[in-house]
Amino acid sequence: MNGLRDDLSATGSAVVAEGEGLRVTPPSVAALGRAVAVLRGHLLPVRVRGNGDAPVEAPPGGALLELTALDRIASVDGATGIARVEAGCSVAALETAARRAGATLGPLLPSVRAGSVGAWLAGPTRGERAVPGARRETAALSVSAVLADGRLAESRAAPRSATGPDLDHLALGGSGRLCVIAAAWVRLFPAAPPAYAAWRAPDLPAAVRMVERLCGDRLAPARGMLRMHEGAALVALSWEGPEAARLLRDRSVRALGEPLAVDAGPEVRAPASSRAVEVDARWDAIAAFAGHPGAAELALYGMHAGGAFAVLSLGAEGVEQCAGAARAPGARLIAPRRLRDAGPSWEEMGAGAAWGRLVAALGAEERP
């Protein structure tokens, strides 16, 4: 372990022992590369943490890469809608910088908003958020990923390309297992006031189906808050886009009928319950949760024709009970982290052997 510590210190990173592992804090992307090379060379398990991410222990016999020093926002181009940012930067800081340039990251799950850019992109949402047209795509325009030998692979910052497989997807959603995200070009939306409206539905499942219907008609809201109120379900929604927000709201009104005479803005923006869980789920799974007798509140993000990210709450009941009610076919629990579902893996898709070969080929094996 001492030899390892020396090797790590030689990378320029700060190294401290923590529990049964090490905490490594590289001061720069270059130092991060060198540190990863050392850790991978020793076949050590690696975890990554950036600004805003919940404290985590270093894995036993492995290392926690603390990216808090990699928090630079190199550029924000509000007119093009792109920002260059290091992975340790907090999502909140990036959003603040984007706002100053007249842009925004758009509505994001509370767990995402609270964490780092690296955790957002490498985490279970893969950096995805809703884009116009009832679709979802990753906010990462391009990823700089540290490979096992410490070298940096960086894709072209183009809106789309057809130059083979999308290599960014080795990093996106990979939790740092195959490669570690060091920086990224992130896509920004233009910032503009949202449009709001609210309706009443007989119950929460009906409320979910209302929103699903809007998504199927390409009227996907940017955010939604569905909660029980005076014996019925309140459906408060917002739409975004400088020209699109009002248009989508008006068409939703046409589809769902006259909205309630309430200011839906505060309803939509209301903070989610602290006893909630976050899922990435298909509409059927979200509706199933809504049908749970204790279901109290559903906050929706990243809505698309097939489903949404949802923050689900059973009101007074605890997070564990809520997680129990949220788990269903087509739903993957993503926060809080300690309750996160593995979700269907490569193995279940018939790609278990390919995964093993991929880990080996990338030099990302870990000592058992």
Added chain:
Amino acid sequence: MTGPLRGAGPRGRALERDLTALLGAGAASCEPADLWAMSRDCWPRALLWTKAGVAPHPPDVVVWPASAAEVARVVRFAAERRVAVVPFGAGSGVCGGAVPVKGGIALDLKRLSGPPCIDLPARAVDVEAGMNGQRLEELLGGAGATLGHFPSSIYCSTVGGWLAARSAGQLSSRYGKIEDMVLALEAVDGTGEILRTQDVPCAGPDLVQLLVGSEGTLAVLTKARLRCWPSPTARWMRGLRFGSVQAGMAGLRALMRSGLRPAVARLYDPLDTLLAGRGGGDAHVQVPEPLRWVVEGAQAEALRLALRAPVLLNRLVDALPGSSLLLLGFEGDGPFASSDAREEGELALRLLAAEGAEDLGPAPGEKWLANRYKISYRQSPLFSAGAFVDTMEVATTWDRLDPLYGAVRHAVAPHAFVMAHFSHAYLEGCSIYFTFVGLAGAPAGASDADDLEQAEARYDACWNAGLSAACDAGATLSHHHGIGLHKQVFLPREHGEGMRQLRALKQAFDPHGILNPGKLLL
């Protein structure tokens, strides 16, 4: 037999025998006609081979599996014997991606084309890889649905080919590229394992996005679940004129960032605006004759003469008026289809007027709509006349778009006549579709080996100049045609250290290196 049609060798006959034993009678062939027909795709450089009467890369055998299980059997068979397997859809690719450069088995996937399973309420369709694009749209249309994927090759391409090369359709601004539509995949990897991703939130890296675009080098795609939508019942089309192509780019960016989703948003540079006869309000401008020959493929002798001095041709272009045409279209479905499309169109018109656009009315847009696949028919007359024509589709962010446009035009001008349009726009950037017309040599029928060598040299010089300039300008090498054989030498400039990720994927999914060898530098 004369010309490029060659009989099978002993290896081909042995493979045919074994594969017939494996899959049954009629599933394999090494007839000269079949070997020739599978020896190339629609890479324009390969058309030069055809023009010269040669077919340098026939497969040893052609096989037609009818299910994923049969594909898996063929791949396992090939893996045991280390024989190359080249997946083949409809062969409309323009980068040589389906050319069997190492011989082996040409795996024709078109028998994987059972009826699609259309679930419009779920906005999804399950379709096999060999399904022809237009046939799929016919069947979807019968169910009141559309994929919204309309590449100009839709008549002659397959779903599998779209996914393998990350295809884009003409209405991509509304519906996305094919990689945006794919919800799940079935594929056979290089060991014969059948992979089936799930249309539910999954853990780890997105397997779908790692297989889509792999051009047959990682796995054989056999089936996909794709997003579909109700068929549009109304369209609103418009032409708008900008004073310059730069003003047009600014307008297009403003439109895309407004959150509106046009189905059609195509900006033409001044030459493309004029030559395609789209009017653009400049009908009074006389287009110099040599430029007309180039576009129409007429006057073969004069055309070849003009193409000997592409710089002069390109200078003629610079002297033309600089106005630029934007074609704009919105779609609507449901009971308010017409008024919805019009409402969005009028919002866009107001926004673009503020950017300096002049409204030319619906005619230019409707004319384009009626002729939107015609581009694919234009190459035959040009090749026949002794020219080559090719297209280079690169993409970048808005901030780099104009420098990219200028750099590529400048670099290609000495080699070929060049024009461009901007036809796939996003929130953050846009693609540029350059068209090159260059001198191939003698007209078809009079071409020989020397002529082929010179034609290939001119073709390669043109492409090297164009791709170098695009790479230097920070653009991606390809937006939707793929890499294939054609652009692979530039791939390290695109991916840098990412090439090692690409090779790792190859080792993971095709450890024996049998799937489409020689492509993507794999």
Added chain:
Amino acid sequence: MTGLTRALELCLFCPKMCRFACPVSEATSREAFTPWGKVSLAALAGRAPDESAALAFGACTGCLRCQTYCAHANDVPELLYAARAGAVRAGSAPRAWAEVARRMSTEGHAEEVDVRGVLRRIAEEVATATATPTATATPTATPSRTVAATRLRAVAGAVTALLRPAVQPGMGRPMLFAGCDALAAGGKVVREAIAVARVAGAPLGLTPEGALCCGLKLVEAGHPEMFAAHAARVRMALLGGSRRPAPVHLVTLSPACARAIRERWPALPDGSRVEHVTTYLSRALAARPDVRERPPLPESAAYHDPCELARGLSELTAPRALLAAAVEEVREPLRCGADAACCGANGLLPRTLPAVAAAIAEDRREELERCGAPAVTASPGCAAALGAEDVVSVLARWLGVAVEHPP
């Protein structure tokens, strides 16, 4: 550059835009059998096509759907018929084509059954039949007509009223050119056509025995010279030996016969007319409101456009107008009208690649079945391939002159 060379090159350098429209290409999945593959092989193989190329030349039904999707309007069947002739000269042609040539030269037709005998029997029946049409039964049911059918009827009425009368003065009696497909099937539809025409007030005679077959199958079998001789012979049988023959009016059951006679035969005397039976009958019915207004049969029909009728003769209206009068509802399959899908029966495909022809027919049958109504068509060849009823037979049932069991 000759037109042929130009056409070959336009195919050779094309990205195969028409491929999805080709029934053989779709049914076989073979690149060599796409229109591009077939024409390219014709261009590349030159004068010495091998058997694999010759088979590719034979992999075409002549349906012309590819032309609909060709910006250059290339006539692929014509290019392939020329290539088939090259294969015959090179000795690489499929054996079935030689059999067609042999039968045509010995029998005057290419069928295995005695079609001459069938024609003779029908001619005898016609000769003995009384001149006046028999009274016909009127269906008792008077079900409501669908909007579609009513609209079609109105259009058809308006269109056909503008046309010339069914029988033109000065041309002699119109003659039914039965064609070998209809005769080989036993002649039911031949008899019914004569009966329907009589009821419609536009009686048809029969062509003489020497005019059994238009000879198109010889072109399809790569024997253009034999076709020329055959066409001259049959033409002579129709026109007689006069130096200044009178114009003739031929009504064909098979649309392919009408087009072959119009476009491939030496010109008929000025003023002659060659048309399909549906064109003829729809004009006849337009002039007979008493007949036309009979209540329709209480049934629906899914109409299959024969390629030779829809694209070859551009006749889309007449068969629909007739059906709209005779049945309650006419339904259309997904691919219909000028874009109709082929049934695989033509171009000698059933003899060259029988399994492929059967697969094409099966595919089209399934598409028609999805209409939820029995299939009806307007060509004996298509009817046999699809197990469909001919429009003429539907009309015969409607007018009560159906022939149940051919003698």
